[in-house]
Amino acid sequence: MRTHTVQLRWLSSEPDPAHVARWYVMLDPEERARADRFRFTPDRHSFIAAHALLRSMLSDATGRATRTWRFVTSAYGKPALAPSLCNSDLQFNISHTRGWVACAIARVAVGVDVEVVDRDAATEVRGVFSPHEVGLLDGQVGEQMATTFTRLWTLKEAFIKATGEGLRRPLDSFSFELDPLRITFHADRYPVADSRWCFLETSSIPGRRLALAVQHLAPxxxxxxxxxxEIGERRLAA
Ligand SMILES: CC(C)(COP(=O)(O)OP(=O)(O)OC[C@H]1O[C@@H](n2cnc3c(N)ncnc32)[C@H](O)[C@@H]1OP(=O)(O)O)[C@@H](O)C(=O)NCCC(=O)NCCS
Structure with missing residues (x-):
């Protein structure tokens, strides 16, 4: 993979159960233990799908066997490849929502978020947005409001997942402009580390929105x- 290439895939996490059984055995003992702890089957399948998708994508990009990937977690909770692995400069991020998962891999920081377009959420939690974003929602109703809300939500999540800061970065310390897509940092609320970001959205998944954040100006x-x-075990040279 070239330095500025980003691979992004999305996958239904409600396939034939035979696929899920096949994916489960691709996971390492820790991932399997996490999968086993989910109480509800759709959540378990979603977790298994996301982690099998990640392993497949990493192996396709590098030629390394699917089961040999090992992971660590940053101080703020962002998963990364174990530094001892070759190819550990690859970065990745995964997201799950009801029925769908997404994964992005790259050699720069990436964050991905996929969410259901949900009218109730749009009414209840818009308080986390910046005043500019609240202004974008003002006057919108119904499906239009839910879509604008979910676009903003996924973009903001993708960005905080790319930086790895999670909710440590106040969500009103940056704003999105939607058409065209642009991020603005509010330095009075939180330090701006790097302003070279590119964002991508897709509405290709029915009833969902997906956003990708990449720390590169022209990926x-x-x-x-x-x-x-296409998701499965790769037994290639390690
Ligand atoms: C990680 C976080 C940012 C997003 O979580 P989420 O939207 O619930 O979950 P997603 O399915 O999109 O992503 C989960 C995956 O992100 C990864 N992740 C976890 N912490 C992360 C972090 N700090 N940075 C980047 N990625 C992270 C993990 O791989 C995780 O999957 P796994 O548990 O199967 O390994 C989380 O900190 C969070 O709690 N978000 C709160 C939601 C919120 O209030 N959002 C406001 C947006 S406007």
Whole structure:
């Protein structure tokens, strides 16, 4: 993979159960233990799908066997490849929502978020947005409001996931402009570390919005739907 290439895939996490069984055995003992702790089957399948998708994408990009990937977690909770691995400069991020998962990999910081377009959420939690973003929502109702809200939400999540800061960065310390897409930092609220960011959205998943944040001004983004059949074990040279 070239330095400025980003691969983004999204995958249904409600496939034939035979696929989920096949994906489960691709995971390491820790991932399997986490999967086993989910109480509800759709959540478990979603977790398994996301982690199998990640392992497949990493192996396709590097030629390394699927089961050999090992992970660590940053101080703020962002997962990364174990530094002892070759190819540990690869960065990644995954997201799950009801019925769908997404994964991005790159050699620069990436964050991805996929969410259901939900009218109730749009009414209840818009208070976390910046005044500019609240202004974008003002006057909108129904489906339009839910879509604008979910676009802002996924973009903000993708950005805080890319930086790895999570909710440590106040969500009103930066604002999105939607058409065209642009981020503005409010330095009085939180320090601006780096302003070279690129964002991508897709509405290709029915009833959902997906946003990708990349720490690069002009990345080459390869984005598409992944099929359940292509996710699987790769027994390649380590
Ligand atoms: C990680 C976080 C930012 C997003 O969580 P989320 O939207 O619930 O979950 P997603 O499905 O999109 O992402 C979960 C994945 O992100 C990754 N992740 C966890 N912490 C992360 C962090 N600090 N940075 C980047 N990625 C992280 C993990 O791989 C995780 O999947 P896993 O548990 O299967 O390994 C979380 O800190 C959070 O709690 N968000 C709160 C939601 C909120 O209030 N958002 C406001 C947006 S406007």
């Amino acid at each position: 080459e983004i390869e984005a598409r739907l992944a099929t359940p059949e």
